[in-house]
Amino acid sequence: MSNIPAFGLGTFRLQGQAAIDSVRNGLELGYRTIDTAQIYGNEADVGSAIASSGVRRDELFLTTKIWVDNYAADKLVPSLEESLAKLRTDYVDLTLIHWPAPGNGVPLDTFMTALAEARARGLTRQIGISNFNIELTRQAIAAVGKEAIATNQIELSPYLQNRKLVEFLQHEGIHITSYMTLAYGKVLGDPVIGAIAQRLGATPAQVALAWALQQGYSVIPSSTKRENLASNLLAQTLRLSDADMAQIAALERNGREVDPAGLAPQWD
Template identity: 45%
Template sequence: MSEIPTITLNNGVQMPQVGFGVFQVPDDGAQEAVEVALEKGYRSIDTATIYGNEQGVGRALAASGVDRDELFITTKLWIGDLGAGKAADALDASLERLALDYVDLYLIHWPAPATDDYLDTWQQLDALGTAKTRAIGVSNFLPEHLDRVAALGGAVPAVNQVELHPAFQNRETVEANRRYGIATEAWSPLAQGAALSEPAVVDAAERHEVTPAQVVLRWHVQHGTIVIPKSVTPSRIESNFDLFGFDLTASEMTAIDDLEAGGRIGKHPATFNG
């Protein structure tokens, strides 16, 4: 079983650098996929209210027999729960679906900047304490959103989970995260497979006798990024976790860095409001 390194978040909590995501996995499928992931050695699982699969994740956790203190569970507050007085109830509802007493990381899923409700919600999360979530963070926040959260004068997000892959490296946001001491976590780290046919990736995979997906995930890891690849195929679940038996060279890293093309595949956080 691979030994996964951890990232120390800005509140001292240790988060595994490689986790397992369940975006677009239906509830019954999530249970099966998470059970496989846990059997293969994953201990960090990422879900969200809007995914509709927190119950399936919870069933997998309960069936796994893995001690709770070995797990790192992330879920997210959806846009409909932004605004005054909603955050605590939203977290309680997620905990009930997950059948957990606490999560390890609770994220605001999108800023939805048509209103300023994300600011009020952040203050609610800051006031929650650590009984029900060990760390709080955000997802899809641009530098301008981080600046406004920091200006509130309270806690700084521990994590910003953003779209990040070779064709869209989100460099301004990554730099803002670094400036504030926020860990960067990549969703869609493989660009839904689009990155895997790039010659720079394929060539490196052949040299290291690994898969193109392993090369791209290793590129993330060597940049210090947290990754949460998703798959429902057991062999890919296993190989996506096996990233620590090889190192990309400086020239291989640069060749993948050079794939930046501004190729965002998800919604734009400046305009997406749910």
Template identity: 55%
Template sequence: MTTAIPNPGLGTFRLKGDDLKSAVTEALDLGYRHIDTAQIYENESEIGDLLATSGVDRSELFITTKVWYTNLTRDAFIPSVRESLAKLKTDYVDLLLIHWPSPDEEVPMEEYISQLLESRELGLARNIGISNFTIDQMERAIHIAGEGEILTNQVEVHPFLQNNAVVEFCQRNNIVVTGFMPLAVGKVLEDDTLAIIAEKHNATIAQVVLAWLKQRGIVVIPSSTKRAHLASNLAAFNLSLPEEDIADIQQLDANHRIAAPDFAPTWD
């Protein structure tokens, strides 16, 4: 696949109401075109309303949503995608993801990956991908879907969880890594090493982290409701970090995982 995922995107996890409206409205005004949501976020309808009235042409937007694990069965999958599209007020999403692999393999992977492919064949999704898949699960998904079919694996990545084995596997197999929680829900702002690097570059800590992820070839979807932060995140992509800063950030890896629900797979 050659589809480029716009980088950065706007993450909308936990955003609803006025916060969501502020985030989406300000982001679009600043030039963001990639909006990331999911069935479980319960904000697809609000996002659909905001995008429909934004004045931005649908062809300019890149909308991602994700199928929740309770909808992975053959009977539920396609209907749930159609429901998401109705909420989002669009005929298709640009990227459709499996949000989590089926817990304890209750639904066979062959079943839901085939439904993911079917969604694309029906024109409900332009591109398909996965989220929170381990290396073993990615290998199986590639075997089922075929090489080059899976555009991305969306996983938690930040300085304290660098996820090197997963990132390297993805990049070897031409799967884009999309990093969620890139700022570790604000924990990066408390780190002295990152503060020193930021001061050296006359940048914010958030900009340093996003620049580091960009240099790793990772797409990021930070979430913010404030225009200044959204603009600052865009400006991060003009920052280039030298090797010594990269090396210092690499030392921060502590395998500190934030998104670890009880139904998660056994991580690499």
């Protein structure tokens, strides 16, 4: 069974001082889960913010993701060791394969096996996948076993509900982490979400995050603004009614924001 915290701080698109400030503010506000990736170019910034925060390592849950260039059997573990050095830690709590990148020359079972090896060496406590469709998740399961895959981190928002994939992952007992839960902010202007927010005395962001949390997904919203970081946390105590959930379910529009050629699979 995976042991993934429900609420974390994302750092996508944040670099340098913006990343340091966001993580520092987040830690001060009570965030203890931080999500980064090799390709974000901010692991050292995250490590710096953590080091100066005074928060103990064993209170934190750190996730990073292996970039495509490091999937080869002889590259994956050394690249993770480099990430650990930047993050100033001996281990991360979760390491994900960032994109399946079919056709990049490294077979899926090769990089999944290398990822399992990283875990066996103690470099990461748990392993998982990101942006995998049903077929590639099946292949990952075949490579390392279902119980080894702690989560599939996927783009998932009220505008992109990924029902087929969600149903498959839930059936297999693989935890779902939703990224881009606010669809780059697009759902914040949605009239349905706005009306629910107004009725509950909440923000649209809190409503969208609560919608994901109530379905059992983990969320990792990011922000450079301290007040938004604080406000987002309150989504954890917001309760949406069945009617609210049904209204948001009806917003599905296959509104995918992230679909990089060569990296993304054929979506379900």
